[in-house]
Amino acid sequence: MxxxxxxxxxxxxxxxxxxxxxxxxxxxxxxxxxxxxxxxxxxxxxxxxxxxxxxxxxxxxxxxxxxxxxxxxxxxxxxxxxxxxxxxGKGNKFKIREFLLSHTDLMGTMTRGTAPIVNAVTKTKTAKVVMHKALGIDQRRQFPPYAHKSFRSWYKAELEDKQVFARNVSYFHGCFVNYNLPELGIDTIKVLNAMNIGVQLLKKEKCCGVPLVANGFHKKAKANARFNTDSIEQAIDSGSECVISTSSSCAFMLREDYPRMLGETEGNPHQQVNYITRFLTQEFKNGNKPELKPVNLRVGYHSPCHLIRSGGVLHTLSLLREIPGLQLHQLESNCCGIAGTYGFKKENYNTSQDIGEPLFHQIEEGEFDYIVTDCETCKMQIEMSTSAEVIHPVSLLARALDV
CATH class of the missing domain: 1.10.1060.10 (Alpha-helical ferredoxin)
Structure with missing residues (x-):
């Protein structure tokens, strides 16, 4: 196909x-x-x-x-x-490894109520050896921990009926925020609410499809694209100004790849998708800027590959420069090497680490308080391969809010 x-x-x-x-x-x-x-x-x-x-x-x-x-x-x-x-290619022959790495919604759902157990087991040497030998997932690779409570569950319990603002956007949070890092979703809402913008979730969403495409599940990726496109259209029809994403890869997939996968649709809803730093820099430019307090940190910024492709790095850098007191250092534009699920596979692990080595060296030599990046898998790779802690630009902005 x-x-x-x-x-x-x-x-x-x-x-x-x-x-x-x-x-x-x-x-x-x-x-x-x-x-x-x-x-x-x-x-x-x-x-x-x-x-x-x-x-x-x-x-x-x-x-x-x-x-x-x-x-x-x-x-x-x-x-x-x-x-x-x-x-x-040889077709989409069912492979357990590729299925497990790419069906992120299913894997995240299966951890409900068992996240502490799953996190503990995947860290054990026994589990790593089994995955290495039986599945081909390299035993040196670290898995990101699952959150005890999903972002959607938190939103439903805390905010679902409380987002009453004159302006509203919808949020495509993606799998990583939902199952692994709900704090980023919470920070996103905090920042936008401080700018008098309400945040609604899409009524339903599925994985954007990036890992599905990478692992050969193209039929499933197209089905997810149709599902998410319908959800985006519903959100816009319901009054949302646009749909935002805090994942640089999800945003690229939704905005750039969906139209070519599905064909242009009437009204082209994919153009209503906005990466978060692009949206925020435009708001700041228009005068809608929250009061920010100094954040006296030295940070290094890593440019994710897909954000470079979409031309969005300048928006993130512009946003970070709005934070008072921040010492911002842009790292040389080297790929981190993980490329989503690519670096999890044992035949690719050494290649993945060799690609990332120049970046890792920069980070260790830089003596930064944090590394900032827009990509969740870049975060995984950098935190596994260096001593650095990685934070999203929006979470750093949330720290600067004068509230």
């Missing part, structure tokens, strides 16, 4: 300049990976003639989209590779 609704012919614009390969984090550490030019536009010309030209090296692509940022001809290289996997 095709991952995207319409065949991507952007490969015709490839100049063969190899700018993409020079920016590929995998090619920089794996000599056996031919690079995005060969796997993407070069390979696509051959694959259209015959699926026999499928290169198994495509599996090493992390989907970081840095190749697309580097491309001077706007070739959708990462998307061409993802679509090739969907069309010409």
């Amino acid at each position: 095709n991952l995207f609704k319409d065949s991507d012919r952007s490969f015709d614009s490839c100049l063969k300049c190899t700018a993409c390969s020079s920016r590929c984090p995998v090619a920089s550490v794996r000599p056996d990976f031919p690079g995005p030019k060969q796997c993407g536009p070069d390979g696509e010309r051959l694959r259209l003639k015959s699926p026999d030209f499928l290169d198994e090296a495509l599996k090493y692509c992390t989907g970081c989209k840095r190749c697309e940022v580097a491309c001077p001809s706007d070739v959708h290289i990462s998307d061409i590779i993802a679509d090739a996997k969907a069309r010409y």
Whole structure:
């Protein structure tokens, strides 16, 4: 099946300049990976003639989209590779590892009431060895802990009938906020309420589909895209100004990939999706800025790959510079290496860590109070691989509120 609704012919614009390969984090550490030019536009010309030209090296692509940022001809290289996997690969054979890593809604739901037990078990050496040998999940990888109570449960108990504001936005919180880090969702509401903006949750939402696409569950990813698009339309029709997301990868998927997966729909509801720092910087620019107190911290900012691709890094940096007293240092733009579920797989673990090594070195040498990043899996990778604690830009802004 095709991952995207319409065949991507952007490969015709490839100049063969190899700018993409020079920016590929995998090619920089794996000599056996031919690079995005060969796997993407070069390979696509051959694959259209015959699926026999499928290169198994495509599996090493992390989907970081840095190749697309580097491309001077706007070739959708990462998307061409993802679509090739969907069309010409060996099919979506059921694999337990890929299922467990990608069906985040199901796994999160299964931890209800058992989060402390699940967290304790996944930390044990025995469990790690079993997952390594039986499932292919590297035993050196650390899993993010599940929260004792989901974000939606907290919202329903605390705020569902109390968000009475003249202006309202809807919040696509995503799996990580719901099951692992509800504090980020709470901070988001705190910040927006301080700006006299109410926050409603989508009536229902499912995983945005990023891990599903990465692990070959394309039919499920498209079904989730249709479901979430309907929820977004309902939210806008009910009076929400827009739909915000605090995940840079979720926001990119909802806003950029959904239209190509599903086709443009009437009114294009996907354009109503806004990444949170973009929304906040526009509000600040328009004069809706809460009173902030000094936050005397030295922080390093890591730019997530998908936020770079969407052009959103400048919005996050602008927002952070509004916090008085903050010493902000932008780290060199190196991929952290985890690429969602990629770095959990034992065959990718060493590649993942090698990619991230320059970033880890910067962080350890910087002596920062915190590392700030917009991406949940970047947070996992950095906290596992360094001594740093990682915080989201919105949570740092919440600390600065003069309340």
